[in-house]
Amino acid sequence: MRRALVTGINGQDGSYLAELLLERGYEVIGLVREDAGDRLGRIQHIRHRLEIVEGSLLDDALLRRVLAERRPNEIYNFAARASSRQLLTDPTLTAEYNGLAVVRLLEAIRAVDAGIRFCQASSSEMFGAATQSPQNELTPFRPRNPYGVAKLFAHGMVGTYRENFGVFGCAAILFNHESPRRGPEFVTRKITMGVARIRAGLTRSLPLGDLDVTRDWGFAGDYVRAMWQMLQAEVADDYVVATGVSHSVREFCDLAFGHVGLDYRAYVQADPGARRAAESVPFVGDAGKARRELGWQPSMSFERLVRTMVDADIVAQQVALAPDRNVQH
Structure with missing residues (x-):
């Protein structure tokens, strides 16, 4: 039985991915912040089928301990400061959670088991003031806020660990994705x-x-399926996920x-x-690569x-x- 670790499992994306993984026979471990408290409503219906671990992505020792004890085959990172209200507030904390925390996860993988497959939820916010449309994997990044900058740093580090340390690291450049589980602030x-x-x-x-x-709005359940497909591929790579x-x-x-x-x-x-x-050009994603190489289609x-x-x-x-x-x- 395969085992997956999902950070931010109590969020919109994490909850949909948890359902998908359980349907495919995975053991699912969810990492949530210590103060998650009553913010587990999105996974309450499957809570009895999950193992929940409380902890911070800023805690290197905890991350290594979780990986060493649970031995996941795959890790999906959704944990981030993602609210639209947080795009410009508290840049330091945004950089910590959306940027450096990803490096901590990658380092934990490298230290414990370099064979673990990793998928990072990158963001279309990295394109920022884009100069071409639609945006694809080769479009230059021009983020305009701390959130996008931090996400770009993490995105670049996934590629760095893939190229220099042999980590099977993928990044999904997710355009806006919605569902009934979307936060009320959006x-x-x-x-x-x-x-x-x-x-x-x-x-x-x-x-x-x-x-x-x-x-470019799509369905969150479709987008996490693309991330799962990315970790089933033979070669790790980055993909835009969007409707076009x-x-x-x-x-x-x-x-x-x-x-x-x-x-x-x-x-x-x-x-x-x-x-x-x-905006200088329409903000819309080209997911042609994901369609061709992964066979992904929005439903x-x-x-x-x-x-x-x-x-x-x-x-x-x-x-x-x-x-x-x-x-x-």
Whole structure:
């Protein structure tokens, strides 16, 4: 039986990957921060099938001990400071978790078992002020915030360990990927949660920023499958994971509200002051290499993704509003 270590297993991506690995017969070990506490909701339904280890990616001794004791065949690193609110705040901590922590993991692999296969969740934020579109593995990186810079450092170190130390290290350059498990601070969930609240009569408006920003949005479950496929390949390499199609926040709103028979224009309040400077080129990924070499294909369309997220938030809103059946009257 193969064994995998998943850092950040309690996040959106980690939870989907844990499900995929369990379906394929893996033993799955999840590494979460000591203060994860009640933030394990995304994996609660499979918690009994996982081994959870608490610890920090900044603790070299812990990482080596976990690898030596559990002997994973594969490691997937999702642990990072990833919130949109953290893109510019606390650059030092961002550099530690998104950059140096990855080197610590790679060093632990090199010290304990260089045969462990490693996959890093890199980010399209590394492209930053891109000069060509679509962006692929050969597009120059031009990150514009501490998050992207730290991710680029980690991305480069994966290649360095692959070329200089023989580590089977891969990096998935992930474009935006969403799901009902996406954090509520991200614009996609703000929209779908807003739709659910408006439909339930709890509010009449949804304030948003620039509606004309475009992104290449895919389904998180598809993207972690690409990462698993990367570690099954004969040769380690880096791959862009994206749909190849971009959509605007306005399109997302139109689909989300339209799914429940509403016109977003009656509810969405765009902030003119939040309008961003136009990006030099469209921000969209070219996953041709992953399609050719890994046989990867996304399974969920943009339209189905939006509908799925809206439906999930409607159900969650109904559950939240339902009276507690255990309350004695």
